[in-house]
Amino acid sequence: MEHMYSKWHHPYTPENKYSKKVAYFSMEFGIDQSFNIYSGGLGFLAGSHMRSGFELKQNMIGIGMLWKYGYYDQARNEDQTLRTDFNVKHFDFLEDTGIEVEITLHDNPHVKVRAYVLKPEIFGTVPMYFLSTDVENNDHLSRTITNHLYDNNPVTRVSQSIVLGIGGAKVVEALGGADTYHLNEGHALPAFYYLRDRGVSKNQMVFTTHTPEKAGNEEREARQLNRSGFFGRLLSDEELHNEMVNGGMINYTVSALRMAKKANGVSKLHAKVANDMWKDYDGVCEIIPITNAQNQKFWQDESIKNAWTARDADAYKKRKNDLKSELCDEVLHQTGKQFDPNVLTFVWARRFAGYKRADLLLHDFDRFKRLISNEKYPVQIIWAGKPYPFDYGAIDLFNHLIYQSKNEPNLAVLIGYEIELSKKLKCGSDIWLNTPRITREASGTSGMTAAMNGSVNVSTNDGWIPEFEKDNQNCFVLPALDYHLPTWDQDKMDTNNLYDILENKVIPTYYENPDKWQDIVFKGMDGVIPDFTSQRMADEYYEKLF
Structure with missing residues (x-):
C-alpha cells in the first residue's frame, strides 16, 4: 500500500502566502525530548521552525537524519565527572515511507538511503523526513554512516553530508520536488551541487549561515571531496578548480553563498559580521538578517x-x-x-x-x-x-x-x-x-x-x-x-x-x-x-x- 506521505502531502491546505513548496535541510532537529537526535542550539532552532511552520500552515517539509545513537547520553563516572554514553535509540512514532534512494559514496555507487516520516500530528510539526543508511543490503560501513550526529571521523562526516544533501534532494524529488531548497547551515551542501546539475535554478536555493566560528564553517580538501562523491558526479579538474578557495579547499559556507540566490545570518549583528567575513570571496550572495527565534507555545x-x-x-x-x-x-x-x-x-x-x-x-x-x-x-x-x-x-x-x-x-x-x-x-x-x-x-x-x-x-x-x-x-x-x-x-x-x-x-x-x-x-x-x-x-x- 502506498504511503500517503510518499508524495508531497500536508494534512492542511497551505495558507496562500505560504503556498511555495519549501524543503528545509538540517543535520539536527530538536523537536521533543523523546526524539533526541540533536546536539544544541542549531537543533532547537530548527525544531521551533518546524513547529511554527505547522502552526502557520506553511507548505514546508523538513529533511533530517535519523541518528541511530543520537548525539550521546550524558552520564557520570564514579567521581561524578562526565561520561559520554552511546545508546541505540528507538522511535516508534516514525513511519517507513517506502521511499528508498541510491547515492554514490566513495567507490560504492549503490548506497541505499531510506526515508522515515514524522507525521504532523505526532509533535505538531510540518511533515518531516528522516534519512537512514542502516538499511538491509547496505554493506557494514555504509550502515554506520547515520550512527552518530557529528561523527568524529572526517570521512564519515563527509559521507553524512552526502547522505543529507544528495540523499535528501533525491527524497524531495521522489515526493514531487520543491520550489525552494533551504539549507540550514552548510552540512547539506551536496544538495546544491546535485540540484544545480538537475537544472534547479539559483533562484530556488537559499542558505542560512549560523556561526562565525571556524569549526562551524567546514573546509575540506577538494580532491578528497571529489573522490568521495560530494558533488553528485566526478568534476573535471577545471570544474573542481572553479569551486576551490584557500589553496585547493572547498569551504562549505563559501560554496553555499555562491550557489544561493540569497542567504541570511541569524541576528542583525551576525549578518554584519558574516558579510564582513565572506566579502573577499567573489560571487557570494547577499547575507540579510533574519534573527533566530523560538516557539512560544512549546517553550513558555x-x-x-x-x-x-x-x-x-x-x-x-x-x-x-x-x-x-x-x-x-x-x-x-x-x-x-x-x-x-x-x-x-x-x-x-x-x-x-x-x-x-x-x-x-x-x-x-x-x-x-x-x-x-x-x-x-x-x-x-x-x-x-x-x-x-x-x-x-x-x-x-x-x-x-x-x-x-x-x-x-x-x-x-x-x-x-x-x-x-x-x-x-x-x-x-x-x-x-x-x-x-x-x-x-x-x-x-x-x-x-x-x-x-x-x-x-x-x-x-x-x-x-x-x-x-x-x-x-x-x-x-x-x-x-x-x-x-x-x-x-x-x-x-x-x-x-x-x-x-x-x-x-x-x-x-x-x-x-x-x-x-x-x-x-x-x-x-x-x-x-x-x-x-x-x-x-x-x-x-x-x-x-x-
Missing part, C-alpha cells in the same frame, strides 16, 4: 503566560516558586544538594564551547568565593550543557566546574542537558547567564526562552541581545568592549563588569526591590514576545528569503 509555561498577560504579580510569583521547587528537586535528585526556591538562582546552560565561557564567574576567584558565601544575599548557581564528546578542552572545563562545586552546598553541575532539562532550567531560574565573547555568538536563542519564563538575562551584548536589550529595564547587559583585544584582556574586563553588575544591580534589586524586579521580569517577556517567537521568524523566511 502556560501559567506564567497567563500571569504575564494579566500583569498579575502574585499569580506569577506563586507559579515561579513552584517551578523553582521543581528545579530544586532535580538538583537534589542529581547531586544530593538541597537548593531553596526562595534563593536567587543563576543558571548557565547551553552547549559547552570555549568562547561561551561557562567559567567566567570563576575567573576572579576571590570575588566568586564572596558571591557564593554572602549570607545577606544568598545565591545558588547551576551549570548544565553538553560538550562535543571529543572536545577534550570543553570536557575538562565541565569537569573543573564539577570539581569546584563538589563541596559547595549552593553550586551544582547537572547532566542530561536536553530539551526537558533545558525547559526546567529556563522555568526555574531567576537569572539566565549568557557570557560569550562578543561577535562569537551568532544568535544564542536560549535567553529568549528563558525570558519567556521570567528568567532575567544577564548577558554580554552579543547575538540577538542588542535587538532586545533595554539595560536595567528588561535585562542587564555588560558594557561593550573592543573585541579585537587579546581574549585574556577581554575576559578580565568582562569578569570585572559582570561582578560589578551582579554586586551592585542584580542581586540588590532582587532582594531589596521586588517590585522593580517583577517589572524587569514582565518587561523581558514583553520584549521577547512576539519579536523573538518563531512565528515571526517562520513568516520572515517566506517573506524575505524564499
Whole structure:
C-alpha cells in the first residue's frame, strides 16, 4: 500500500502566502525530548521552525537524519565527572515511507538511503523526513554512516553530508520536488551541487549561515571531496578548480553563498559580521538578517503566560516558586544538594564551547568565593550543557566546574542537558547567564526562552541581545568592549563588569526591590514576545528569503 506521505502531502491546505513548496535541510532537529537526535542550539532552532511552520500552515517539509545513537547520553563516572554514553535509540512514532534512494559514496555507487516520516500530528510539526543508511543490503560501513550526529571521523562526516544533501534532494524529488531548497547551515551542501546539475535554478536555493566560528564553517580538501562523491558526479579538474578557495579547499559556507540566490545570518549583528567575513570571496550572495527565534507555545509555561498577560504579580510569583521547587528537586535528585526556591538562582546552560565561557564567574576567584558565601544575599548557581564528546578542552572545563562545586552546598553541575532539562532550567531560574565573547555568538536563542519564563538575562551584548536589550529595564547587559583585544584582556574586563553588575544591580534589586524586579521580569517577556517567537521568524523566511 502506498504511503500517503510518499508524495508531497500536508494534512492542511497551505495558507496562500505560504503556498511555495519549501524543503528545509538540517543535520539536527530538536523537536521533543523523546526524539533526541540533536546536539544544541542549531537543533532547537530548527525544531521551533518546524513547529511554527505547522502552526502557520506553511507548505514546508523538513529533511533530517535519523541518528541511530543520537548525539550521546550524558552520564557520570564514579567521581561524578562526565561520561559520554552511546545508546541505540528507538522511535516508534516514525513511519517507513517506502521511499528508498541510491547515492554514490566513495567507490560504492549503490548506497541505499531510506526515508522515515514524522507525521504532523505526532509533535505538531510540518511533515518531516528522516534519512537512514542502516538499511538491509547496505554493506557494514555504509550502515554506520547515520550512527552518530557529528561523527568524529572526517570521512564519515563527509559521507553524512552526502547522505543529507544528495540523499535528501533525491527524497524531495521522489515526493514531487520543491520550489525552494533551504539549507540550514552548510552540512547539506551536496544538495546544491546535485540540484544545480538537475537544472534547479539559483533562484530556488537559499542558505542560512549560523556561526562565525571556524569549526562551524567546514573546509575540506577538494580532491578528497571529489573522490568521495560530494558533488553528485566526478568534476573535471577545471570544474573542481572553479569551486576551490584557500589553496585547493572547498569551504562549505563559501560554496553555499555562491550557489544561493540569497542567504541570511541569524541576528542583525551576525549578518554584519558574516558579510564582513565572506566579502573577499567573489560571487557570494547577499547575507540579510533574519534573527533566530523560538516557539512560544512549546517553550513558555502556560501559567506564567497567563500571569504575564494579566500583569498579575502574585499569580506569577506563586507559579515561579513552584517551578523553582521543581528545579530544586532535580538538583537534589542529581547531586544530593538541597537548593531553596526562595534563593536567587543563576543558571548557565547551553552547549559547552570555549568562547561561551561557562567559567567566567570563576575567573576572579576571590570575588566568586564572596558571591557564593554572602549570607545577606544568598545565591545558588547551576551549570548544565553538553560538550562535543571529543572536545577534550570543553570536557575538562565541565569537569573543573564539577570539581569546584563538589563541596559547595549552593553550586551544582547537572547532566542530561536536553530539551526537558533545558525547559526546567529556563522555568526555574531567576537569572539566565549568557557570557560569550562578543561577535562569537551568532544568535544564542536560549535567553529568549528563558525570558519567556521570567528568567532575567544577564548577558554580554552579543547575538540577538542588542535587538532586545533595554539595560536595567528588561535585562542587564555588560558594557561593550573592543573585541579585537587579546581574549585574556577581554575576559578580565568582562569578569570585572559582570561582578560589578551582579554586586551592585542584580542581586540588590532582587532582594531589596521586588517590585522593580517583577517589572524587569514582565518587561523581558514583553520584549521577547512576539519579536523573538518563531512565528515571526517562520513568516520572515517566506517573506524575505524564499
